[in-house]
Amino acid sequence: MAYIASWGAAALAAPFLVWKLVEWAARKITAAVDPREPAEIAALTESRREIVRAFEIERRRIERDLHDGAQQYLVTSSMAVGEADLILETGGDVDAARKLLAKAQDDGAAALRALRHTVAGVHPKVLSDLGLEAAVRNLAADSPLEVTVRVPHQLPELPEGVVAAGYFMVAEALTNAAKYAGGASVSILLVADDDLHISVVDDGPGGAVISPDHGLAGMKERLAAFGGSFGVMSPPGGPTTVQCQIPLLLRQGEFGVVIDEADRS
Structure with a gap:
């Protein structure tokens, strides 16, 4: 019974000890921050917010560049290949199919250039x-x-x-x-x-x-x-x-x- 009572007392004391530990840690953290420098803390907070905002702006720029650049060229390239395939399957004009395939190749090359431009904007290779x-x-x-x-x-x-x-x-x-x-x-x-x-x-x-x-x-x-x-x-x-x-x-x-x-x- 004494053994159980000692465990019960320890269990009751545990929340108090944890609270005291948290209180001690809070005092240490508060002491580490100079209350005379609120302006510096505010400036640091604002700079971190600006960095987060800058990352989001850059993510949207990349998304927009991909949508307006490489994606458009890839879509038109795929459509040209599909049209050429349909012409050849139905025994249509071979020259027309070749022109479509040439266009698809040009669009593929343009998509690659657009991708390289987007990547260069993130971190230039040079x-x-x-x-x-x-x-x-x-x-x-x-x-x-x-x-x-x-x-x-x-x-x-x-x-x-x-x-x-x-x-x-x-x-x-x-x-x-x-x-x-x-x-x-x-x-x-x-x-x-x-x-x-x-x-x-x-x-x-x-x-x-x-x-x-x-x-x-x-x-x-x-x-x-x-x-x-x-x-x-x-x-x-x-x-x-x-x-x-x-x-x-x-x-x-x-x-x-x-x-x-x-x-x-």
């Missing part, structure tokens, strides 16, 4: 194969503007997330320059120390601002999520400077600064 500098130079070459890329020192090996963030920042800045400063000349600068520093300067009319729900605002929030900074300076009359600073997120023992032999003397 970015994985050749790195940030080469990918940015490709962006410059494809831009309708006159773009100069300057990389004074060889960039170090960068984490994939940093490379992608830098690339899409440049892409967004060039897109905005082409849209609002047609005919402008653009200069892109890439340098790295403990951070990756990027600036995109155009000699257009200026007046650019970071507006909610636009590309530059989304980029600012994405960079802020892992400690990066982003800013736009664009007085009336220009020039417009879009710049960012992205932590390299190096592990202990890794080095972000690369010094050329010529710079050692």
